[in-house]
Each structure stands twice: as structure tokens, then as C-alpha cells.
Amino acid sequence: MTRILLRNKLDDCIAAWQKAGFSVFAPVRQHEMSSFGEVQKASDMAFDLVLPERTIKDHFFPQTEPLIKYKIGKQQIDSETMTPPDRKRVFFGVRPCDASGLAIDDPLFGWDYKDDYWFRRRDNSVIVTIVCTEADDFCMCTSVKLSPESDKGADVMLRPLANGAGWQVEAVSERGTALLETIPSLLQENSEPTAPVPQVAEKFDLEKVMEWLASKENFESQFWKDISLRCVGCGSCTFLCPTCHCFDIQDEGDTYAGIRRKNWDSCSFSLFTMHTSGHNPRNTQSTRWRQRIMHKFNYYRGKFGVNSCSGCGRCTRQCPVDMGITETLQAISNLPR
Amino acid sequence: MGIQEQYRSEAAALLSSGEVKLVIGFGEGSTADRRRPLFARTPEEAQKFVLDAACIANLSTYLVTEGLLSDGKKVAVFLKPDGIRSVNILISEAQLKPDQVVILGYAIDKAEITALEGRNISDFSLGEEIRSHTPPPHILQEAERIEEMNPAERFEFWKAHFSKCIKCYACRQVCPMCYCRRCIVDVNQPQWVSTSSHTLGNFEWNIVRAFHLAGRCAACGACDRACPVNIPLRLVNYRMGKEVIDAFDYCAGENSSQKPVLASFKQDDPETFIL
Structure with a gap:
């Protein structure tokens, strides 16, 4: 016997969590875009999405974030540190790839300096994932050794019931157990079968890819130039990626008063590594695309022991010229050895 | 011969004669309904070109890639009327030299695709059509x-x-x-x-x-x-x-x-x- 949550109890569930002090976020469709947004009732949620267009990352590492307010006077300098709101949040209906993305980024934000902006939000959030019942042509979680039922990054994992009436509920962390304790009367014992998990075919051989990337002689390979020829250099793939985490610090205002902000930055942009001198060590699109792949499947792994990709496939799904990680890694794994 | 075969062989001929250094067209995409820009530098690569009603992107954007045309050589490109229109604008703004671009023109009407006459920008008169x-x-x-x-x-x-x-x-x-x-x-x-x-x-x-x-x-x-x-x-x-x-x-x-x-x-x- 396992516990289940019925779909028709979802409104009560949201109310119970709100009563316990949580704001509830879920996939929503708004203004012709799907993303995570705050919901008040079950009918606000968009359940029919394979994956929202925007990632859950937006709510932990927003595209622009005020850090410090400053004012420079004749006699003194006033500054005020701006911290993110301390509210407790439940993210309901997260796909396993997006939840994994958060777990993949944790070591980065906590490595030499503990990023308060990230961890304050992480510590106050409970991630409720829903195992996938559908995958599209771009899904590639299995290729990066995750799966549509991975519990990485999840606090509670829901498995859809085969009859569509609700979800089997399982707490996978202490935080998840605590969340379920706020809704004991809404869960019931049941042995309904769960819906089958989709088969997501492996699209490339990750071991072969990592081996090729690790070989220094391939760094200057013609491969990089050929594969990235059509890249137009926008930041769509990086900004829609659940693990891309590069940012830039900008002062907005004037010399005497303003706000210091942390804004998303992208290795696809020609200014990304531009030096003040005007020299740019990555002055072509091919060297920038190589950086993106090397960072995700070589450098990040070297530093944190995990690849910086959770296989959501958004990079390809949304690319205006149909590029993406899948094609590049497929091409690498098919290279003659 | 369909337009795809026609343009494949024309692209191959342009490349083998050395008239152009590069042909920019479309290839298969990552799914059945997607096409992606494809760059051919050899007659063999030109055989990979695909041309059908799914080829909707405006490839003229690649013509202004930094350095592409600075050697004075020619490039051929697959263009719909909106791409040809773009080339007109780029020439009028002095961003392209008319003789450096060979146009392999085509038009899509619903699922039908037809070849357009002419190879040089001056061969196309879009005026009325645009109006x-x-x-x-x-x-x-x-x-x-x-x-x-x-x-x-x-x-x-x-x-x-x-x-x-x-x-x-x-x-x-x-x-x-x-x-x-x-x-x-x-x-x-x-x-x-x-x-x-x-x-x-x-x-x-x-x-x-x-x-x-x-x-x-x-x-x-x-x-x-x-x-x-x-x-x-x-x-x-x-x-x-x-x-x-x-x-x-x-x-x-x-x-x-x-x-x-x-x-x-x-x-x-x-x-x-x-x-």
C-alpha cells in the first residue's frame, strides 16, 4: 500500500500549504508563455506540458537581481544590502530534469563563497516533482544518465496514477516528509497502479563524449568550427538552460547613487570574455560554443564531479537554428576513433 | 526534376566551377519537420541540401557575418522573396555588394514550392509584390x-x-x-x-x-x-x-x-x- 493524492484534493492541498505559510508555484501558461508562476488553485496549473518553456531556475537565480543600494555623498557612503524575500515556497509539478538542475548547481553556488541569494531561496523551497508520462523528440535525460523518474533534487516525488485521478506520493527528503505532514488528511492509502514512464532513448554515448573532450589534442579540432557554423550567437540556449549559471555584475544608476545588480550573462555573447584591453580570448562563435560544451561536460565535472546538464533538451527545442547540446554530443560520439 | 534536385545540382556546379566559395542552404533538422541552415563548400556537401515547404528561415542573415565576404569572393544562398527583399535592403544600406551574392530563389505557397527565375539581385523585381x-x-x-x-x-x-x-x-x-x-x-x-x-x-x-x-x-x-x-x-x-x-x-x-x-x-x- 502506498499513499496517493487525488487531483480533486489539489485545491485543499494548496490551501493547506498556504495556511502553513507557503506560497505555491506550479507550471502556468501566461501571455503565450509557459513558466513557473504562483498559483491559488488547481485550475491555475498547466498539467499538459511535457516541460514549461522557462525553467524553475528563474525562481532561484533570477535574470536580474538587486544586490546593493548605494549612495555616495560628500562626507559618507551609504549602502544597503538587498536580500531576497524570506518566504517559504512549494514548487509543485516540477519535472525531474528541472529539479536535477537545481541539485547540479548547488555545489557551484556554495563552493568558495556561499551565495546567500541562491541558498536562502533553496533552503526555503520544497520541490515536488511529477514523474514524466510523456517525452518529446528533444528530451535527453537518459543520455546524461538521469531519467524521467529520477529523484535528484526532489523533496517529494509524485507518480501519476494510470487512471489519471491523482498521484502516488513519496517523500524523498526530510524537507519533503515535513511538507507531507502538513496535509495528512488529504493523502490516502491506495494501491492503484501508476502510469508507465516513457522510454527516452539514449542519443549519444556520454562516456565516449567525455573521453573525447578530455583529450587536449581535440581542443583545437576543426570539429568545433564545423559544428558551430550556423550558431547566430544569441543567448537563448543558455538562458533557458536549467543549469547555466553565468552572471555579470552591473551598477545601474550614476556615480553617486544606484543599484548594483546581478544579471544573467551568456557564453554565447561576443562580449562574454572581452577584456578591457579589447582582446577577447574567445573571439569567434566556435570558441564560445566549445566553451559551453567543455564547461558542461568537462570543466564542471572536473571541479564538482557532475556534468552540468540535466537533459531537458530546451537548448535544442528553442534554438532558432536547430542547434543544441544533443546534436553536438551525438556528432562527438560518432566521430571516428 | 524537382526543385530540390535542381538546386542541389546547381549548387554543386557553382562550387565545382569555383564561381562561389560557399552555398548557404537548408539541411535535415533534428526532427522530421525541422530544417536547419547548411553550409556547403564542396559539390559533395551540396548533395545534402533539402528544399521543401519547411524551409522558412531567412538565410540572408548569414550574408552579413563578419568577414564572410571580405575576400571579394561570391556566396550563393537559398532565399524566399522575404530574403531577397532583405538583400535589397542590405545593398541599399551598403552592407553587401550585388555581385557577391548568387541567389537560388524559391517561393512557398501553402505546401507548394516553386523555383524563382534569376540569379542576380537585379533579376528580381519585388516592388509590386511587396506593395x-x-x-x-x-x-x-x-x-x-x-x-x-x-x-x-x-x-x-x-x-x-x-x-x-x-x-x-x-x-x-x-x-x-x-x-x-x-x-x-x-x-x-x-x-x-x-x-x-x-x-x-x-x-x-x-x-x-x-x-x-x-x-x-x-x-x-x-x-x-x-x-x-x-x-x-x-x-x-x-x-x-x-x-x-x-x-x-x-x-x-x-x-x-x-x-x-x-x-x-x-x-x-x-x-x-x-x-
Whole structure:
């Protein structure tokens, strides 16, 4: 016997969590875009999405974030540190790839300096994932050794019931157990079968890819130039990626008063590594695309022991010229050895 | 022989004779209904070209890639009328030399695809077609709906859409008319336009782009299709284009000898906007 949550109890569930002090976020469709947004009732949620267009990352590492307010006077300098709101949040209906993305980024934000902006939000959030019942042509979680039922990054994992009436509920962390304790009367014992998990075919051989990337002689390979020829250099793939985490610090205002902000930055942009001198060590699109792949499947792994990709496939799904990680890694794994 | 085979062999002939150094066309994409830009430098690579009704991207954007044409050699490119229109605009703005571009033209009407006569830009006369061209009904309907709004409603409409912008600049990068080597938003000494992607910053970016494209847009829809957050950029550019037609009786890209409308002056220009 396992516990289940019925779909028709979802409104009560949201109310119970709100009563316990949580704001509830879920996939929503708004203004012709799907993303995570705050919901008040079950009918606000968009359940029919394979994956929202925007990632859950937006709510932990927003595209622009005020850090410090400053004012420079004749006699003194006033500054005020701006911290993110301390509210407790439940993210309901997260796909396993997006939840994994958060777990993949944790070591980065906590490595030499503990990023308060990230961890304050992480510590106050409970991630409720829903195992996938559908995958599209771009899904590639299995290729990066995750799966549509991975519990990485999840606090509670829901498995859809085969009859569509609700979800089997399982707490996978202490935080998840605590969340379920706020809704004991809404869960019931049941042995309904769960819906089958989709088969997501492996699209490339990750071991072969990592081996090729690790070989220094391939760094200057013609491969990089050929594969990235059509890249137009926008930041769509990086900004829609659940693990891309590069940012830039900008002062907005004037010399005497303003706000210091942390804004998303992208290795696809020609200014990304531009030096003040005007020299740019990555002055072509091919060297920038190589950086993106090397960072995700070589450098990040070297530093944190995990690849910086959770296989959501958004990079390809949304690319205006149909590029993406899948094609590049497929091409690498098919290279003659 | 179908158009695909015809253009494959023509591309191969252009490459083997050395007339062009590169052919830019389409290849298979990552799914059955996707096509992706494909660059052929050898006759063998030209055999991979695909040309069918799914080839909707405007490949002229690659013609302004930095350094591509600086060696004086020629490039051939697969173009629909909107791409040819883009080439006209680029030539009129002195960004391309007419003789450096060989056009493999085609038109799509519903699922039908036909080859266009002519290989040099001067072979194509788009004037009338562009003038009489009306946007698809769904764009007209959307445009009318916005036109009927009062200013406050219209502001809310655009605020909702621009708030979604993440400043990935996909709209700019896929646009053949956005050829500036350093876009004003990337000028950072000083940083004239904030990089922040908050609502105000997003308004700044989208309004800057709309103004820079007024009277220059080829209406190919590349920006609209590229936008990962689905901002209806088609409506912005349609409206700006309409404004220029109404004010100056000017339609960008009718031919390559036009003078750019906002960079030229006539004594009888209306000056209704000057107070």
C-alpha cells in the first residue's frame, strides 16, 4: 500500500500549504508563455506540458537581481544590502530534469563563497516533482544518465496514477516528509497502479563524449568550427538552460547613487570574455560554443564531479537554428576513433 | 526534376566551377519537420541540401557575418522573396555588394514550392509584390485588436509581453538588418543601455530595436519565430512598417537602389511630427 493524492484534493492541498505559510508555484501558461508562476488553485496549473518553456531556475537565480543600494555623498557612503524575500515556497509539478538542475548547481553556488541569494531561496523551497508520462523528440535525460523518474533534487516525488485521478506520493527528503505532514488528511492509502514512464532513448554515448573532450589534442579540432557554423550567437540556449549559471555584475544608476545588480550573462555573447584591453580570448562563435560544451561536460565535472546538464533538451527545442547540446554530443560520439 | 534536385545540382556546379566559395542552404533538422541552415563548400556537401515547404528561415542573415565576404569572393544562398527583399535592403544600406551574392530563389505557397527565375539581385523585381502583400489574416486581426485598445490597455498588453523578455537577443541575432558589429546595448564604456532584464530594461531594448528597424524590416518574421518567450514581435514590426508607408509612401526592399528612408531627405517630406 502506498499513499496517493487525488487531483480533486489539489485545491485543499494548496490551501493547506498556504495556511502553513507557503506560497505555491506550479507550471502556468501566461501571455503565450509557459513558466513557473504562483498559483491559488488547481485550475491555475498547466498539467499538459511535457516541460514549461522557462525553467524553475528563474525562481532561484533570477535574470536580474538587486544586490546593493548605494549612495555616495560628500562626507559618507551609504549602502544597503538587498536580500531576497524570506518566504517559504512549494514548487509543485516540477519535472525531474528541472529539479536535477537545481541539485547540479548547488555545489557551484556554495563552493568558495556561499551565495546567500541562491541558498536562502533553496533552503526555503520544497520541490515536488511529477514523474514524466510523456517525452518529446528533444528530451535527453537518459543520455546524461538521469531519467524521467529520477529523484535528484526532489523533496517529494509524485507518480501519476494510470487512471489519471491523482498521484502516488513519496517523500524523498526530510524537507519533503515535513511538507507531507502538513496535509495528512488529504493523502490516502491506495494501491492503484501508476502510469508507465516513457522510454527516452539514449542519443549519444556520454562516456565516449567525455573521453573525447578530455583529450587536449581535440581542443583545437576543426570539429568545433564545423559544428558551430550556423550558431547566430544569441543567448537563448543558455538562458533557458536549467543549469547555466553565468552572471555579470552591473551598477545601474550614476556615480553617486544606484543599484548594483546581478544579471544573467551568456557564453554565447561576443562580449562574454572581452577584456578591457579589447582582446577577447574567445573571439569567434566556435570558441564560445566549445566553451559551453567543455564547461558542461568537462570543466564542471572536473571541479564538482557532475556534468552540468540535466537533459531537458530546451537548448535544442528553442534554438532558432536547430542547434543544441544533443546534436553536438551525438556528432562527438560518432566521430571516428 | 524537382526543385530540390535542381538546386542541389546547381549548387554543386557553382562550387565545382569555383564561381562561389560557399552555398548557404537548408539541411535535415533534428526532427522530421525541422530544417536547419547548411553550409556547403564542396559539390559533395551540396548533395545534402533539402528544399521543401519547411524551409522558412531567412538565410540572408548569414550574408552579413563578419568577414564572410571580405575576400571579394561570391556566396550563393537559398532565399524566399522575404530574403531577397532583405538583400535589397542590405545593398541599399551598403552592407553587401550585388555581385557577391548568387541567389537560388524559391517561393512557398501553402505546401507548394516553386523555383524563382534569376540569379542576380537585379533579376528580381519585388516592388509590386511587396506593395500588394498583406500579412496573414491572424496578424492583421491581432494588429487590429491592439489598434482598438486605448493607450492604457495597449501599454498593459506590451508590458505583459515585454516583461517576459530575457534579453537573449535572439531577435537581433537572427535579423539580417541587425548587422551592427556592436549593438548599442553592448556598448559598455559607458553602458548607455542597462543590461538588466527587468520590465524597464526590456522596454528599453524592445523600443530601441523597433525604432532601429522602422523602414528597414523585410517582414520575414525571423525575430518572432526566434523569440523563446513568444513576444509577438511581428506586431511591433508590422506597425512600424505601416507607419513608414503612411508617412513616406516607402516600402523597404522594393529594389536595391532605394535610398534608406530615414537616412535620406526630400523637400516635400511631410513634417507632421515636427512641432
